[in-house]
Amino acid sequence: MARSRNIKPSFFMNEDIVELSCEARLLFIGLWTLADREGRLENRPKKIKMSLFPADDINVSEQLSNISKYGFIELYNIDGIDIIQIVNFVKHQTPHGLEKDSELPDQDGLYTVYDRNPKNKTIVGKPHLLNKDQLAEFYNKSLISIDTNGVKTHQEQITDTESEQLKQDNNSYETVSISDQNALIPESFNLIPESINKNICPSNDEPVPEQANQNFKNEIQEIFEFWKTTFGKNDRTKLDNKRKSKILTRLREGYSVEEIKNGVMGCSKSDHHVQGQFTDIELICRDAVHLDRFIGYSQQIRFIPKTPEPERIDLSKYKVVEDRVW
Structure with missing residues (x-):
């Protein structure tokens, strides 16, 4: 599919x-x-x-x-x-958290599988590499009962791990809404980091930039302040977790601060979004598709039609008869 x-x-x-x-x-x-x-x-x-x-x-x-x-x-x-x-x-690429595990092995014959959050079925933690004969045991593993020493179940440990990750990132990870559980074709909106000088497939000795674990605290604040200034927001407008999460996700995908600022400027040039008040930074950075669209708007020149000047009448073409113009 x-x-x-x-x-x-x-x-x-x-x-x-x-x-x-x-x-x-x-x-x-x-x-x-x-x-x-x-x-x-x-x-x-x-x-x-x-x-x-x-x-x-x-x-x-x-x-x-x-x-x-x-x-x-x-x-x-x-x-x-x-x-x-x-x-x-x-x-x-960072596929959607609901996308199912691969059913094909790597070149070593190992299968890549993930633990899943019991609440929304999104992946949690790092992948596991298993042999084919280990798959059934992994997917059918029984929960570890809580003993007298307070040992948590396997699924509870997964949930706690995810919660800790969220805290460490200042609650800025983008969470998956309940409606996404019903998505038939989960899609990835994460792009290849843009750089015309980078090889799509770098060699083994070429370092690959890692942005997945960066918090981009200063960059997020800079983008937020630029958005507030662009749309004339007052000091009561706060950088809440939803806004922070969307900006963070786009930065981790490889968008630069300037690119996101261009997206903000592009939104400000869209009469549809401005008049409808669809200008929140959360909407602008909703996903890569939206952000790319707004960046495109920033490169367009708004056409303002000139008001036509009133036509001047050449009175020399007319004859004066009894003080009337015909």
């Missing part, structure tokens, strides 16, 4: 990506939408073609081979299943 993934414009300016044909580039983008939360999907060229190019004559097998030569994907076989692994997928 295809899912929404987002790729920033710098993707198309990558020095290795541009060496691929247009067909290969479009195929690579399509693979992101077909891959699971670990960036894996079955290597079934005919099925991939029907999903991505139903009306085009494209040799998917050949293009997959071309993409793999540049190190963007890895092709391997485990237990008789041909698998495609998008390299560094988990570094560039």
Whole structure:
């Protein structure tokens, strides 16, 4: 089942990506939408073609081979299943917390699974790598009963871990609403950090910037103050956890302070949002799709039509008859 993934414009300016044909580039983008939360999907060229190019004559097998030569994907076989692994997928995308665990193993035959919050089923903590014969035990594990020493159940330990993470981050993590539990296709709105000088698939010795654990306290405050000034908010407008959470999430996705400020400016140029009072920073930073749209607005020049000057009448064209103009 295809899912929404987002790729920033710098993707198309990558020095290795541009060496691929247009067909290969479009195929690579399509693979992101077909891959699971670990960036894996079955290597079934005919099925991939029907999903991505139903009306085009494209040799998917050949293009997959071309993409793999540049190190963007890895092709391997485990237990008789041909698998495609998008390299560094988990570094560039943060799938929705409700998205199910991958059903495909990595190149070592290990499966990536997660603990889940018992209340909203979102993932908690770091992933576990298990062999195939350990999966059933993991998913069917029984809860640990509370003994006389006050040992908590496994699920309670998970809940406590999540709560502690929220406290450490000053309650700024974006929580999942109850309505999201009913989402049929959980989508990722987290983008590849934009930098035209960064390789999509860095080498092993190339450091990858880690922003996932940064709090961006000063940056959040700067953006909030800029938003208040732009829309003339008074001192009673507070930086609550909802606003802080949205800004933090966008910063962790790789958006710069200036980009988010541009989004604020873009919102201020939208008559629809200004007149409807849809200008809260929480809305502007609601997700990457909204923020990108507002950034686009900031680059538009508002057209203000000129008031036409009154037409001047040339009286020389008329004759005066008995002091009347005809």
